[in-house]
Amino acid sequence: MASMSQFLPxxxxxxxxxxxxxxxxYEKRAKAWKTFTTMIEPLRWLENLIYxxxxxxxxxxxxxxxxxxxxxxxxTHLHNLFYQDPxxxxxxxxxxSMHPIALIGRGWLPRLFEKQLPKKRPMDNVAISLxxxxxxxxxxxxxxxxxxxxxxxxxxxxxxLYDRYxxxxxxxxxxxxxxxxxxxxxxxxxxxxxxxxRLALKTPPNTARIRVLLDMxxxxxxxxxVRNPYPVYQSMRNMYxxxxxxxxxxxxxxxxxxxxxxHAYQVQMQAYLDQRSSIPPGHLVEMRYEDLDAHPMPxxxxxxxxxxxxxxxAVRGRFEAYxxxxxxxxxxxxxxxxxxxxxxxxxxxxxxxxxxxxxxxxGQSFT
Numbered sequence: 001m002a003s004m005s006q007f008l009p010x011x012x013x014x015x016x017x018x019x020x021x022x023x024x025x026y027e028k029r030a031k032a033w034k035t036f037t038t039m040i041e042p043l044r045w046l047e048n049l050i051y052x053x054x055x056x057x058x059x060x061x062x063x064x065x066x067x068x069x070x071x072x073x074x075x076t077h078l079h080n081l082f083y084q085d086p087x088x089x090x091x092x093x094x095x096x097s098m099h100p101i102a103l104i105g106r107g108w109l110p111r112l113f114e115k116q117l118p119k120k121r122p123m124d125n126v127a128i129s130l131x132x133x134x135x136x137x138x139x140x141x142x143x144x145x146x147x148x149x150x151x152x153x154x155x156x157x158x159x160x161l162y163d164r165y166x167x168x169x170x171x172x173x174x175x176x177x178x179x180x181x182x183x184x185x186x187x188x189x190x191x192x193x194x195x196x197x198r199l200a201l202k203t204p205p206n207t208a209r210i211r212v213l214l215d216m217x218x219x220x221x222x223x224x225x226v227r228n229p230y231p232v233y234q235s236m237r238n239m240y241x242x243x244x245x246x247x248x249x250x251x252x253x254x255x256x257x258x259x260x261x262x263h264a265y266q267v268q269m270q271a272y273l274d275q276r277s278s279i280p281p282g283h284l285v286e287m288r289y290e291d292l293d294a295h296p297m298p299x300x301x302x303x304x305x306x307x308x309x310x311x312x313x314a315v316r317g318r319f320e321a322y323x324x325x326x327x328x329x330x331x332x333x334x335x336x337x338x339x340x341x342x343x344x345x346x347x348x349x350x351x352x353x354x355x356x357x358x359x360x361x362x363g364q365s366f367t
Contacts, residue, residue, distance in 0.1 A: 089194025
């Protein structure tokens with residue numbers, strides 16, 4: 001089954017399967033997806049009947065705090081830190097996994113599916129729980145067919161399908177309005193599920209959507225985190241090698257996925273550099289993952305002060321306790337063979353100057 005989007009509404013599943021080819025090897029997986037969504041369709045209707053009007057009338061509690069950064073740059077660590085502050089609500093793993101029936105499912109759905117949820121993410125061993133924070137894109141693929149991560153079911157669609165809802169978002173008005181409807185549904189449900197709290201949101205594609213987000217949320221705050229490009233590239237390759245095989249409905253070549261990672265970083269980070277000046281003064285903090293890892297408390301205090309997020313001292317103890325709990329966490333360790341170094345140097349050279357990282361040459365050790 002295409003498990004990451006298994007709760008996607010039945011009409012959206014039908015549209016995706018009509019638009020994209022399913023290879024013979026994966027026909028059983030596609031059939032299981034259709035069968036499951038057909039089974040839960042009455043529950044989705046019931047949720048819309050009971051909560052539809054309430055969802056549409058829900059107002060966000062102020063404009064969100066958007067945590068930006070290309071995938072594998074430390075965005076999850078940053079999101080988990082914000083989650084320690086009780087003033088913020090998030091899109092939870094529970095909502096992201098079961099978005100269409102998340103409101104009527106409170107209570108019984110978590111008990112039913114909690115045993116199926118892995119305790120750690122397969123690509124980096126980060127602990128996960130149903131209550132913990134998740135990126136909106138994971139909720140979007142269970143909300144609408146107009147979301148970029150559906151490329152994980154149909155990998156031969158990259159880069160077109162992904163770019164359509166990321167770097168190209170806003171070029172086509174119909175795509176933009178459809179995406180906004182889905183996104184606002186996700187944020188309104190997150191607001192309801194979090195008891196009306198202000199949202200702290202993390203999803204890497206938002207790094208290239210700054211102008212769209214500012215149009216929707218003029219008073220939003222932004223935190224952008226970057227990381228040395230060499231581990232970013234290697235970690236992204238590792239992540240997709242662990243997650244794509246269980247989701248795809250099409251045959252693909254790993255060389256094409258690697259080429260897409262190169263492309264995605266180029267266009268998304270260039271879009272960020274082009275758009276960040278649109279953010280009002282005092283509404284953006286930029287940081288490096290390495291600095292957050294080495295000196296988390298001063299970095300967090302600066303974020304709170306610059307973005308006016310409230311009394312940092314009131315939550316200092318929560319941050320310290322969470323950071324202490326990570327003491328035994330072991331990060332992935334990667335080697336950087338010459339082809340990885342050459343690929344990054346040849347394609348992401350702009351990032352070294354833009355974000356202050358040192359370039360190495362093939363055969364040179366990375367520290």
